[in-house]
Amino acid sequence: MFARIRHRLLRMHSPRAWMAVGIAAAVLLLLLPISNGLIPAKSAFHLPDYLVPLLGKFLCFGLAALAMDLVWGFAGILSLGHGLFFALGGYAIGMYLMRSIEGEGVYRSTLPDFMVFLDWKTLPWYWRGFDHFPYALAAALLGPALLAFLFGYLAFRSKIKGVYFSIVTQALTYAAMLLFFQNAAGFGGNNGMTDFKRILGYSLQAPSTRLALFMASGLALLLSYLSCRYIITSKLGRVVTAIRDAELKSRFCGYESTHYKLFIWTFSAILCALAGALYVPQVGIINPSEMQPSNSIEMAIWVAVGGRGSLSGAVLGAWIINGGKSWLTAVFPSAWLYVLGTLFIVVTLFLPKGVAGAWATLTRRWGK
Amino acid sequence: MRDGREGIVAGALPRIKDTSKSEASTKHKTAASSGREQTDSSMQATLSKHSPLVLWVEEISVSFDGFKALNDLTLTLERGELRCIIGPNGAGKTTLMDVITGKTRPDHGAVYLENKLVDLTTLSECEISALGIGRKFQRPTVFGGHTVLENCELALRGNKGVFHSLFGRMSKAERERIDEVLETVGLSERRGEQAGLLAHGHKQWLEIGMLLAQDPKVLLVDEPVAGMNHAEMERTAALLNSLAGERTVVVVEHDMEFVRQIARKVTVLHEGSVLAEGPMDKIQNDPHVIEVYLGA
Numbered sequence: 001m002f003a004r005i006r007h008r009l010l011r012m013h014s015p016r017a018w019m020a021v022g023i024a025a026a027v028l029l030l031l032l033p034i035s036n037g038l039i040p041a042k043s044a045f046h047l048p049d050y051l052v053p054l055l056g057k058f059l060c061f062g063l064a065a066l067a068m069d070l071v072w073g074f075a076g077i078l079s080l081g082h083g084l085f086f087a088l089g090g091y092a093i094g095m096y097l098m099r100s101i102e103g104e105g106v107y108r109s110t111l112p113d114f115m116v117f118l119d120w121k122t123l124p125w126y127w128r129g130f131d132h133f134p135y136a137l138a139a140a141l142l143g144p145a146l147l148a149f150l151f152g153y154l155a156f157r158s159k160i161k162g163v164y165f166s167i168v169t170q171a172l173t174y175a176a177m178l179l180f181f182q183n184a185a186g187f188g189g190n191n192g193m194t195d196f197k198r199i200l201g202y203s204l205q206a207p208s209t210r211l212a213l214f215m216a217s218g219l220a221l222l223l224s225y226l227s228c229r230y231i232i233t234s235k236l237g238r239v240v241t242a243i244r245d246a247e248l249k250s251r252f253c254g255y256e257s258t259h260y261k262l263f264i265w266t267f268s269a270i271l272c273a274l275a276g277a278l279y280v281p282q283v284g285i286i287n288p289s290e291m292q293p294s295n296s297i298e299m300a301i302w303v304a305v306g307g308r309g310s311l312s313g314a315v316l317g318a319w320i321i322n323g324g325k326s327w328l329t330a331v332f333p334s335a336w337l338y339v340l341g342t343l344f345i346v347v348t349l350f351l352p353k354g355v356a357g358a359w360a361t362l363t364r365r366w367g368k
Numbered sequence: 369m370r371d372g373r374e375g376i377v378a379g380a381l382p383r384i385k386d387t388s389k390s391e392a393s394t395k396h397k398t399a400a401s402s403g404r405e406q407t408d409s410s411m412q413a414t415l416s417k418h419s420p421l422v423l424w425v426e427e428i429s430v431s432f433d434g435f436k437a438l439n440d441l442t443l444t445l446e447r448g449e450l451r452c453i454i455g456p457n458g459a460g461k462t463t464l465m466d467v468i469t470g471k472t473r474p475d476h477g478a479v480y481l482e483n484k485l486v487d488l489t490t491l492s493e494c495e496i497s498a499l500g501i502g503r504k505f506q507r508p509t510v511f512g513g514h515t516v517l518e519n520c521e522l523a524l525r526g527n528k529g530v531f532h533s534l535f536g537r538m539s540k541a542e543r544e545r546i547d548e549v550l551e552t553v554g555l556s557e558r559r560g561e562q563a564g565l566l567a568h569g570h571k572q573w574l575e576i577g578m579l580l581a582q583d584p585k586v587l588l589v590d591e592p593v594a595g596m597n598h599a600e601m602e603r604t605a606a607l608l609n610s611l612a613g614e615r616t617v618v619v620v621e622h623d624m625e626f627v628r629q630i631a632r633k634v635t636v637l638h639e640g641s642v643l644a645e646g647p648m649d650k651i652q653n654d655p656h657v658i659e660v661y662l663g664a
Binding site for chain 1 (some may be wrong): 493499513
């Protein structure tokens with residue numbers, strides 16, 4: 001039994017790569033929290049409080065990139081609508097956060113402020129249950145999962161592939177954005193939801209809560225990374241890649257490609273929704289702009305820059321792009337989009353396998 | 369015949385009845401008038417384990433935008449035979465394979481395998497593959513991103529479900545089976561190589577190896593020697609010959625020299641139907657065949 005588990009773990013990663021995973025886990029779950037929580041503020045090793053949510057946000061983007069790479073890099077399905085799953089996960093948690101400020105809003109009403117503003121007297125039926133965190137969390141993951149499953153079922157069954165699939169996903173997130181812009185939809189319209197006060201009874205402003213959310217994001221990213229790694233090193237991962245390379249042949253080999261694509265697609269949507277659910281309490285706002293097509297496209301760029309088909313590369317790509325964005329938009333705001341566009345072109349032309357691919361080539365050369 | 373197909377879609381019970389009826393009407397005219405139980409048994413006798421027939425293609429028609437690719441084509445295959453299908457371009461050879469493997473749905477007609485009471489034209493590609501029909505494409509098609517070994521693993525007969533793939537492990541017997549297959553097609557040395565980078569001939573061999581791993585009852589092979597040199601061609605001929613016997617092998621081929629090498633029985637297709645069928649020397653002297661194909 002032990003030998004079998006050991007064997008499986010070694011198929012997931014070489015001992016050296018496991019060491020890297022261990023180091024990443026120690027940094028995210030031990031070093032950075034200690035540096036923020038225990039080391040005095042005057043020390044050079046102190047992680048300032050304002051950086052904690054920012055890094056937490058990066059972890060969420062890394063998780064979304066992981067989800068994106070799983071479908072695009074390994075299954076060859078380019079989604080330009082993953083921002084939708086991210087936003088839906090965020091909205092579900094946002095609804096919980098709205099419910100937990102009950103009575104303390106501007107209008108002192110039991111309803112969320114925007115409903116009072118619309119002169120609504122009772123809570124819409126679909127808001128029921130969102131007072132409870134477990135329900136909200138389940139909705140945050142299963143709601144997008146269900147949507148992805150239904151959409152995927154229809155699209156894959158109709159053999160919609162390639163660029164056509166990408167366009168349809170783009171249209172889907174755009175349509176959802178228009179829906180969520182409507183005040184009558186009951187999700188706060190244009191402004192979305194904000195002014196959250198607490199989560200599970202803890203103040204969202206407190207450094208300890210922020211640190212806890214950061215650690216939760218770190219844990220989610222690590223576990224998701226390992227489950228993705230498990231999937232791609234299982235036979236299922238090989239089947240999915242086989243479908244990417246020669247779908248008809250895989251069907252003649254007896255694999256119902258639709259089921260496989262549906263599995264990987266839905267799983268990816270769940271990861272993306274989890275990222276959104278962790279993102280919203282850390283940034284303190286969710287609105288329909290998260291669903292705009294450019295957000296989903298940006299996710300594809302993270303993966304392309306980091307390296308399609310390399311899970312750690314995708315996470316790295318998300319961090320590189322968002323790190324650059326945070327820095328440049330502060331220093332030289334108008335340049336960001338040009339830099340992003342140039343970077344994308346340069347990577348596509350000179351680093352077709354992204355940063356991870358370039359790194360692999362370099363280490364191979366040094367090795368020889 | 370059409371009544372039969374509608375019945376098959378409708379459900380399991382009428383399927384048995386109507387299938388038998390459809391076969392009874394074409395093959396066992398005497399049985400058609402007798403009771404249902406009798407037609408059931410006569411139907412099973414037609415395609416049972418003891419019957420020599422393994423595949424039955426019945427009155428298949430396929431048209432693409434008005435062009436009739438197959439025209440009421442009827443063809444039967446016996447267990448263990450090696451059949452060559454030849455014919456000029458556009459005769460419908462590849463379309464016939466597409467219909468049998470579920471890639472193309474015919475306008476009408478039915479395909480039966482052995483004693484299975486189900487019309488293959490109502491099933492998906494993967495269901496047909498699970499029943500025991502394997503296919504090799506015209507262009508060598510392997511999973512380029514995977515190694516030779518992984519290609520064989522993916523082709524191996526067994527549970528092809530999503531959750532089995534996620535949690536299942538390869539058994540010792542399966543591993544040995546792959547070794548055996550790689551040995552047969554002479555790719556043992558290259559098991560770790562990426563399939564997409566193999567030479568053309570090796571890809572052809574790998575694809576044949578994958579078919580062996582799949583262990584089908586009926587093997588459809590589309591132009592197996594395209595792009596092979598003479599030695600490779602001879603080796604392929606020997607392999608296909610050794611496969612026939614325990615399996616039924618259907619070869620679609622343009623290369624007449626190769627057909628002469630392996631053929632026991634030849635079917636000539638022309639404009640979507642069977643023009644002639646018989647041993648190679650007889651076919652070569654058939655005036656119709658000479659006119660449309662060999663003489664050209």
